[in-house]
Amino acid sequence: xxxxxxxxxxxxxxxxxxxxxxxxxxxxxxxxxxxxxxxxxxxxxxxxxxxxxxxxxxxxxxxxxxxxxxxxxxxxxxxxxxxxxxxxxxxxxxxxxxxxxxxxxxxxxxxxxxxxxxxxxxxxxxxxxxxxxxxxxxxxxxxxx
Numbered sequence: 689x690x691x692x693x694x695x696x697x698x699x700x701x702x703x704x705x706x707x708x709x710x711x712x713x714x715x716x717x718x719x720x721x722x723x724x725x726x727x728x729x730x731x732x733x734x735x736x737x738x739x740x741x742x743x744x745x746x747x748x749x750x751x752x753x754x755x756x757x758x759x760x761x762x763x764x765x766x767x768x769x770x771x772x773x774x775x776x777x778x779x780x781x782x783x784x785x786x787x788x789x790x791x792x793x794x795x796x797x798x799x800x801x802x803x804x805x806x807x808x809x810x811x812x813x814x815x816x817x818x819x820x821x822x823x824x825x826x827x828x829x830x831x832x833x
Contacts, residue, residue, distance in 0.1 A: 716741045717832050718758065722751045722765040722777065723793075728817075732764075735821045736828070748772035752780065760788055762831055767794030767802070767814075775805045782810050789831050793817055793824075 718741040721732045729744040736742050743758065745751035747769055755763075763781055765774035772780075778790040790810065792802060795817035802814045812831055815824060 717761040718743070719828065720745060720751060720754060720760045720763045722746075722748065722763065722769070722774065724766060724769045728766070736825070739825070740828070748774075748777040748780075751777060755781065755785060755788075760785075762789045762791070762828065764791050764793050764815075764828075766817075767792050767798070768796040773801070775801050775810060778805065778810045791815060791827070791831060793819060 716739065719736065720743050721729060722745045723729050723732070724746055726746070729746065733742045733744055743754055743760070745754055748765075748771055751763070751765070754760075763778070765777050767774040769777075774792045774794065778792065781788055781790055789812060792805070792811050792814045793816075794814065802811075805811045806814065813827060815827055
């Protein structure tokens with residue numbers, strides 16, 4: 689009888705943890721990070737998964753497919769990617785998902801393209817790589833307000 693009580697207690701505890709985790713996931717902002725470098729995707733997800741629901745995409749095509757399936761609060765995209773620049777992706781997002789917030793993260797950005805994107809409301813901000821997790825965390829929090 690004691691074993692059944694212990695088992696029931698453990699099952700109740702695991703259920704509680706699972707439900708708490710599900711509730712936390714539901715209340716977290718949903719971020720899509722787009723970058724053609726797998727190490728950058730891994731690093732971003734590792735750093736920010738505790739505070740946000742993080743999805744990643746390796747290119748604009750994959751990002752657009754995710755955007756059509758899921759709702760996001762913020763998209764952060766690398767600037768220089770094969771096929772479509774981050775600004776071009778953000779222009780697409782602005783047209784098809786106008787309420788979705790957009791930012792560029794890049795080490796190789798065309799400054800003129802970035803300035804025009806900010807002036808035209810295509811992106812809210814551009815952040816330089818390599819990014820500092822604390823600074824980027826503040827920028828994400830500000831963008832989500």
